[in-house]
Amino acid sequence: MAGSKKSLDSVIKNLDSIKADDFDTDGDRNKPLLAAYALVSRLETPWETVSRLCMSQPALVASLKTAKDLQLFEKWDSIGNSTEDSDKLTAMVNCDPSLLGQSGALNKFQLQDQNISIGSDSPTSGNKHVLQEVSANVFKPTEFSISLLQPKFGEWINWLYNGSLPSFHKMPEFLQNNDYKPPTNPANGIFQDAKGYKGDLFHYYAEHPREGNSFNQLMDGIMARQASRLDVIPADSFCKWVYPDTAARLYLQDLPGVIANSKCPEPVNKMAHDFFTPQPIKGARVYYMHSIVHDWSEKPAHKILEMLRDALKLGYSKLPIDDHVVPDKSAHHQTTFFDLTMMAFVVGQERTETEFRTLIEAAGYRFVKVWRSPLAPQAIVEAEVA
Ligand SMILES: C[S@@+](CC[C@H](N)C(=O)[O-])C[C@H]1O[C@@H](n2cnc3c(N)ncnc32)[C@H](O)[C@@H]1O
Structure with missing residues (x-):
């Protein structure tokens, strides 16, 4: 018994001792993270898995949305993110004390996300709680809750x-009503069913700028996370100080509303362009598309590539397509939920290497190779005009 207790303690101590900054690179940090997810799935019982998925995570995100609506984190930040009791927090956000009190919904934040009580000799402070419970009814913001102050998170x-939950709520019914076939018309998919809207997501966003802004912010978050694997120089230094001549030859293209709100600094050219029309910039060395092709089903994706093809110079221009490239087996969990999100949200999909090859070749390109990085499940498909 004593031996078993000792080994249990040492297992927990070993796990507790691992920290994000133990690793030299983000790629190194990512490997134990994946091992830890696998560990959770081995250790959880079916009850623990189902209650986490169906009870604690929905309750947590509903609590986060309520806290956001109350501007809890913003108001806390304005008084210096100090340690506060629930009476002070209740007064600060002007809600009923029962919400933030001892047994209230919002003060359970710290209990709902990975809080494991493993005894006084085992530290729990490294857990990713939304709030830290300093003592009974006394709380402190965490790195995570403070990160939510940045719009990109x-x-x-x-x-x-406004988008994800309504779409996923509709998805089972939509698929049932459509003989379990994925949607193919970008103007008439699951998102449109959920919103009672006819037209593609990007037209919806142009007509609903508040929701469009949310989406643009989260694209910013995704790009900030991914830039590390591309050896990207921060836009400001690239444009203003490091390579001003090169930056002046770059073009950022998107729909007019997105271009008008983009923060890309001078001297990069900002150009409104509809990619379902011919590409006006001819003979560039590179046409880089990030998170574009996966937004579309075969027909529109083919059209986008076709409208670009004549701008490329044979033997010179490159088309790097930056998206998830799904492996034949053991797809990364991020790839699989991106794939479902693309289907539910934009009638898009993540593609395998074979699917990319078929799409690219049918649009008049040569498939060169796939560039992968250990830092992300996304990859870069290199193509050139055939
Ligand atoms: C998933 S976002 C990716 C944005 C950006 N490339 C990034 O990675 O941050 C897709 C982008 O495609 C743009 N888009 C949608 N339809 C378009 C069209 N017809 N012509 C040009 N851009 C379009 C949207 O406005 C949106 O910014």
């Missing part, structure tokens, strides 16, 4: 409520 909570 905080707006995910609004997007969850």
Whole structure:
């Protein structure tokens, strides 16, 4: 018994001792993270898995949205993110004390996300709680809750409520009503069913700028996370100080509303362009598309590539397509939920290497190779005009 207790303690101590900054690179940190997810799935019982998925996570995100609506984190930040009791927090956000009190819904934040009580000799402070419970009814913001003050993270909570949850709520019914075939018409998919809207997501966003802004912020968050694997120089230094001549030859293209709100600094050229029309910039060395092709089903994706093809110079221009490239087996969990999100949200999909090859070749390109990085499940498909 004593031997078993000792080994249990040492297992927990070993696990507790692992920290994000133990690793030299993000790629190194990612490997134990994946091992830890696998560990959770081995250790959880079916009851623990189902209650986490169906009870604690929905309750947590509903609590986060309520806290966001109350501007709890913003108001806390304005008084210096100090340690506060629930009476002070209740007064600060002007809600009923029962919400933030001892047994209230919001003060359970710290209990709902990975809080494991493993005894006084085992530290729990490294857990990713939303709030830290300093003592009974006394709380402190955490690195995570403070990160939500940045729109590129905080707006995910609004997007969850205005786009993701309504779409996933509709998905089972939509598929049932459509003989379990994925949608193919970008103007008439699951998102449109959920919103009672006819037209593609990007037209919806142009007509609903508050929701469009949420989406643009979360794209910012995704790009900020991914830039590390591309050896990207921060836009400001690239444009203003490091390579001003090169930056002046770059073009950022998107729909007019997105271009008008983009923060890309001078001297990069900002150009409104509809990619379902011919590409006006001819003979460039590179036409880089990030998170574009996966937004579309075969027919529109083919059209986008076709409209670009004549701009490329044979033997010189390159087309790097930056998206998830799904492996034949053991797809990364991020790839699989991106794939479902693309289907539910934009009638898009993540593609395998074979699917990319077929799409690209049918549009008049040569498939060169796939560039992968250990830092992300996304990859770069290199193509050139055939
Ligand atoms: C998933 S976002 C990716 C944005 C950006 N490339 C990034 O990675 O941050 C897709 C983008 O496609 C743009 N888009 C949608 N339809 C378009 C069209 N017809 N012509 C040009 N851009 C379009 C949207 O406005 C949106 O910014």
